[in-house]
Amino acid sequence: MKSLIIAEISKLFKQSKTYYALGCLFLIEAIVLFSAYYQGSSIIDILLDNLKKTFYLKGNLLNGNLLVYLILNMLWFHLPLILMIIISGSLTSEYRDRTIQTIMLQPVSKWKFILSKYIVAVGFTIMVVLLMAITAFVLSYGIFGKGDLVVYLNTLNFFESNDAFHRLQLAFVSGTLSMVFFSVVSLTIAVIFKEATKTWIIAAFFLIFSNVLLKVEFDNYLLDRLFFAKLNDTWQYFFYSRIEWQIIYQNSVLLILYTLLFMGTGVYLFHKKDIG
Amino acid sequence: MTRYLIMLVWLLTVCVPKLNAQSVDADLLKIKQRMDVIEQFTANLKLDVDISFINMPTKHAVMTCEKGKPTKFSSDDFVMIPKRGLDFTLNKLFEYPFITVDRGTETRNGKLYKVINVIPTDKRADFSIATLLLDTVNLRITESEINTKKDGTYILAMKYENEEMILPNRVEVSFEIEQMKIPLNFVGKGTDIDRKKMHGEGMKTGKIFLQMSNYRIKLRKAN
Numbered sequence: 001m002k003s004l005i006i007a008e009i010s011k012l013f014k015q016s017k018t019y020y021a022l023g024c025l026f027l028i029e030a031i032v033l034f035s036a037y038y039q040g041s042s043i044i045d046i047l048l049d050n051l052k053k054t055f056y057l058k059g060n061l062l063n064g065n066l067l068v069y070l071i072l073n074m075l076w077f078h079l080p081l082i083l084m085i086i087i088s089g090s091l092t093s094e095y096r097d098r099t100i101q102t103i104m105l106q107p108v109s110k111w112k113f114i115l116s117k118y119i120v121a122v123g124f125t126i127m128v129v130l131l132m133a134i135t136a137f138v139l140s141y142g143i144f145g146k147g148d149l150v151v152y153l154n155t156l157n158f159f160e161s162n163d164a165f166h167r168l169q170l171a172f173v174s175g176t177l178s179m180v181f182f183s184v185v186s187l188t189i190a191v192i193f194k195e196a197t198k199t200w201i202i203a204a205f206f207l208i209f210s211n212v213l214l215k216v217e218f219d220n221y222l223l224d225r226l227f228f229a230k231l232n233d234t235w236q237y238f239f240y241s242r243i244e245w246q247i248i249y250q251n252s253v254l255l256i257l258y259t260l261l262f263m264g265t266g267v268y269l270f271h272k273k274d275i276g
Numbered sequence: 277m278t279r280y281l282i283m284l285v286w287l288l289t290v291c292v293p294k295l296n297a298q299s300v301d302a303d304l305l306k307i308k309q310r311m312d313v314i315e316q317f318t319a320n321l322k323l324d325v326d327i328s329f330i331n332m333p334t335k336h337a338v339m340t341c342e343k344g345k346p347t348k349f350s351s352d353d354f355v356m357i358p359k360r361g362l363d364f365t366l367n368k369l370f371e372y373p374f375i376t377v378d379r380g381t382e383t384r385n386g387k388l389y390k391v392i393n394v395i396p397t398d399k400r401a402d403f404s405i406a407t408l409l410l411d412t413v414n415l416r417i418t419e420s421e422i423n424t425k426k427d428g429t430y431i432l433a434m435k436y437e438n439e440e441m442i443l444p445n446r447v448e449v450s451f452e453i454e455q456m457k458i459p460l461n462f463v464g465k466g467t468d469i470d471r472k473k474m475h476g477e478g479m480k481t482g483k484i485f486l487q488m489s490n491y492r493i494k495l496r497k498a499n
Contacts, residue, residue: 050454055357056349057354059354130424148354154329155330155331156330157331158333159333160353
């Protein structure tokens with residue numbers, strides 16, 4: 001199993017498309033950072049419009065913390081999309097190049113082979129989110145400095161700089177669970193469809209479908225609280241004045257269970273299917 | 277005809293100035309004189325916001341108030357300072373000519389205070405009327421309600437550390453503020469939103485609790 005994982009890591013980092021994808025992600029992050037900077041001033045203007053009538057406002061709200069928060073808002077669509085392409089590509093390319101048949105001729109268990117792909121997918125996703133978080137913090141703080149964070153979630157919530165940094169870190173951790181979920185789903189889709197284009201279309205559809213459903217209010221407790229699409233904005237709970245830890249724990253556990261369910265389904269289907 | 281003209285001239289030259297001179301409350305003048313001695317002061321400020329749609333931690337700032345100059349604030353944090361409420365020396369209130377109207381007395385916490393209305397007689401004044409509760413014993417203002425021309429109504433309740441203190445150590449500022457409604461997904465293209473729709477959520481009463489400490493007061497030198 002260990003050697004399978006090492007082989008998968010080696011394959012992932014030897015293929016040039018991984019670096020293209022990583023390059024794209026950092027480029028997106030840089031674009032998001034600068035668009036967030038320009039958007040940030042209009043957002044602050046909107047948020048504080050009526051406060052200016054009553055108060056003198058002193059201090060800079062367009063700072064690194066707001067920019068990291070805006071990056072978080074925008075990243076959770078672009079990041080899984082590219083992750084899904086890389087992760088699912090790690091299996092579809094094996095089908096396309098028929099290397100999977102060569103591997104299966106070796107004394108390798110099918111479930112161990114696919115499980116190693118899932119493990120590497122999870123590890124790679126965590127690594128990418130970690131890199132994105134580090135670059136987001138370094139670039140935002142380096143260019144725009146620190147300061148209080150203002151967030152609008154039905155109420156205007158202000159957080160002091162250190163508190164904001166802590167909450168943003170937790171949001172990245174929570175967001176990682178969502179990213180891992182989408183990566184795992186894309187690999188399961190690759191197991192089912194085998195062919196790259198079909199896999200990417202279905203994976204992209206799944207991501208869009210999840211994002212659309214995230215914003216729909218079902219007025220049904222089970223759907224609104226337990227449906228997987230509703231769990232992907234758990235990171236936002238860190239930006240309420242009082243952190244609802246119970247909801248965060250519940251959503252995180254559910255998302256991990258959904259991830260394991262998709263992973264288990266993928267391993268089962270791969271094990272049952274003929275290679276060819 | 278000449279007799280009426282003489283009487284009119286007498287009324288305008290003798291009686292009207294007297295009426296004007298008598299129209300400013302004597303206790304308020306004493307308080308104003310006491311306040312006028314303050315040339316400048318600096319204080320540490322602790323701010324707590326109580327507005328239903330704002331969650332903000334306690335903030336700290338340093339305020340510097342100099343006669344005839346706008347009050348300055350410095351802070352490492354983001355702070356919201358109420359536009360009215362930090363004018364402890366009432367410079368803004370007494371900036372332009374005014375008259376006062378005696379409104380009797382009112383009791384607060386078992387103490388009797390004199391109530392007066394301050395009405396500016398100059399159009400340049402930024403308020404239309406102010407109601408002041410005067411502590412005539414300690415010569416200071418305990419409460420004020422200022423109806424501004426542009427920024428709504430502010431009610432200030434002041435508490436003092438001791439009987440001698442001229443500047444308050446606690447001030448509760450109440451004001452009206454329009455609640456806003458911003459589309460949930462304002463991040464993204466949503467920033468291009470109709471600002472008129474954001475409003476219309478009705479007026480809410482907000483409060484800011486100010487706590488002053490470490491006053492450094494510079495008094496006017498006696499001639």
